[in-house]
Amino acid sequence: MDLFIGNNEKSRKDKRPKILVATQVVEASLDLDADFLFSELAPWDSLIQRMGRVLREAHPKSNNLKDIIYRRYSQSDIPENVLVLIYNGKNKKGKDVFESGQGYVYNEDLLRITLKLINDRETEFEQWFKKPILDFNKLEDARLSLTEKDKNTLIQRLFEGVPPDSKYLRNFHEMLQILDAGFMSDRKSEAQRIFREINDVDVIADSQLEQFICDIVKFSYDVKYSYTIFKREILNKYLISIQRSNVKNELYESNMVYNFLRTKDVISSLQNKVQVKLKNWLFGIYIINLQYSNEKGLIGIDEPSSVLL
Numbered sequence: 664m665d666l667f668i669g670n671n672e673k674s675r676k677d678k679r680p681k682i683l684v685a686t687q688v689v690e691a692s693l694d695l696d697a698d699f700l701f702s703e704l705a706p707w708d709s710l711i712q713r714m715g716r717v718l719r720e721a722h723p724k725s726n727n728l729k730d731i732i733y734r735r736y737s738q739s740d741i742p743e744n745v746l747v748l749i750y751n752g753k754n755k756k757g758k759d760v761f762e763s764g765q766g767y768v769y770n771e772d773l774l775r776i777t778l779k780l781i782n783d784r785e786t787e788f789e790q791w792f793k794k795p796i797l798d799f800n801k802l803e804d805a806r807l808s809l810t811e812k813d814k815n816t817l818i819q820r821l822f823e824g825v826p827p828d829s830k831y832l833r834n835f836h837e838m839l840q841i842l843d844a845g846f847m848s849d850r851k852s853e854a855q856r857i858f859r860e861i862n863d864v865d866v867i868a869d870s871q872l873e874q875f876i877c878d879i880v881k882f883s884y885d886v887k888y889s890y891t892i893f894k895r896e897i898l899n900k901y902l903i904s905i906q907r908s909n910v911k912n913e914l915y916e917s918n919m920v921y922n923f924l925r926t927k928d929v930i931s932s933l934q935n936k937v938q939v940k941l942k943n944w945l946f947g948i949y950i951i952n953l954q955y956s957n958e959k960g961l962i963g964i965d966e967p968s969s970v971l972l
């Protein structure tokens with residue numbers, strides 16, 4: 664059996680088995696074609712985007728659909744080719760969590776509704792949200808066969824099921840009010856500040872601070888498209904996006920990256936114009952006590968501390 668990665672004939676001629684391990688970046692705008700998908704639980708709209716990376720070669724109305732399926736799976740019908748893994752655990756506060764990000768990646772209400780739609784499409788949403796413990800053993804046996812119409816219906820039901828008092832809806836309407844009010848900004852930093860206050864905040868783990876400082880001191884700020892390069896080579900390497908509510912107790916001005924660099928006299932040797940660039944480029948980014956590793960990514964958030972060394 665072959666696992667195709669590129670959705671083209673050249674990739675299909677390469678018969679070597681392939682496994683692609685990726686983040687949710689593969690959900691959209693990438694023309695990938697795999698035989699199977701193993702995905703951790705995510706909201707329905709994200710899951711369906713990921714499903715779109717499976718068996719892309721075949722079209723439901725293709726004349727040679729059966730031939731494609733047989734060649735890909737050595738059988739005449741499509742097997743269960745999408746498997747959703749549910750993380751059954753608790754966070755530091757003892758609360759049930761459904762994905763390994765432990766609430767830092769996806770909104771909990773959306774995950775609970777998705778679990779309901781996988782397991783039970785009959786129970787009213789209000790009753791489902793009152794269940795203190797989900798029956799994970801039953802969920803492991805859930806089987807779905809989805810048409811395109813089913814997918815659209817499930818996405819609609821996902822957002823219909825969000826409780827009226829949900830934090831997700833509050834954040835959404837706050838953002839919508841800002842946009843409807845005609846919010847405009849010709850300054851990138853101001854726009855980032857407005858929207859980060861609504862939902863996420865970019866942070867750097869304090870354990871990576873020393874290497875981060877080395878990188879910004881060595882960076883060439885006079886090259887063409889310097890911000891694009893800085894973002895790709897430095898910011899993308901260190902930044903972690905976290906829901907603001909999860910780190911709100913550590914979002915002090917003294918913990919902002921640029922303020923910290925100035926206080927510690929880290930960037931005083933750089934030219935003034937470079938310091939101005941850094942002030943804009945690092946706006947709204949904080950240094951936070953995180954449990955983080957390059958191999959596993961974000962592991963957890965430590966208790967707030969008043970001093971950063």
